[in-house]
Amino acid sequence: MRKLCYFVAISIDGYIAAPDGTYEDFNPGPEYIALLKEHFPETLPKPALDAFGIDSTVENVRFDTVVSGRNTYEVGAKVGLTDQYPRLRQYVVSSSMSGQPDPAVKLISGNPVAAIRELKKEDGKDIYLCGGATLAQALMSEIDELIVKVNPVVLGSGIPLFSGGYEPRRFEFVEGWSGSDVQIMRYAKVKVS
Numbered sequence: 001m002r003k004l005c006y007f008v009a010i011s012i013d014g015y016i017a018a019p020d021g022t023y024e025d026f027n028p029g030p031e032y033i034a035l036l037k038e039h040f041p042e043t044l045p046k047p048a049l050d051a052f053g054i055d056s057t058v059e060n061v062r063f064d065t066v067v068s069g070r071n072t073y074e075v076g077a078k079v080g081l082t083d084q085y086p087r088l089r090q091y092v093v094s095s096s097m098s099g100q101p102d103p104a105v106k107l108i109s110g111n112p113v114a115a116i117r118e119l120k121k122e123d124g125k126d127i128y129l130c131g132g133a134t135l136a137q138a139l140m141s142e143i144d145e146l147i148v149k150v151n152p153v154v155l156g157s158g159i160p161l162f163s164g165g166y167e168p169r170r171f172e173f174v175e176g177w178s179g180s181d182v183q184i185m186r187y188a189k190v191k192v193s
Helices: 030-039 046-051 070-077 112-121 133-138
Strands: 004-011 015-017 063-069 089-093 105-108 126-131 143-151 171-178 183-189
Touching: 004 063, 004 112, 063 070, 063 112, 063 133, 070 089, 070 126, 089 112, 112 126, 112 133, 126 133, 143 171
Parallel strands: 004 126, 004 143, 063 089, 063 126, 089 105
Antiparallel strands: 004 015, 143 183, 171 183
16 A cells, blocks of 8 residues: 655754745755655656756656645745646645646545545555645644655744644654755654554
């Protein structure tokens, strides 16, 4: 069965964005981009694929599907980028969007947990949970792995990795990749017996 992986950039103090939802303070360098190109090229949005010369003939390494919340999706949509991940099947979870935002993007307007469970049953590569914090909290029970890209910046406040109250979940370290500017760490959810 496919895994749902919350693959997200964070600050050292655990925020995925500034209080206003922007993330310009995350300014990764070339070693970070090299790590993404090698291990997760399909997670780069369309402009980055073009800028780094990654074309459609390069096979996806880890993911074939991306799921994001409305706020995360709208960051790109506001600048005209409605087909953000052309190498992936794209889903946006929203109860307030009316209609499909792009022919390449499917809208999940109902129960996101049920939708993810159906996607996980399909054959294929894993599912990239792009964000944001509210959707990650709603899908916490379905997240099999966390892959965090720790940026060398402290924000002080902002949007946390998960929104919601105190609800401990155990994860164990699986592997990591290190650059001079960003550390990427992969954690698997600990199965409770």
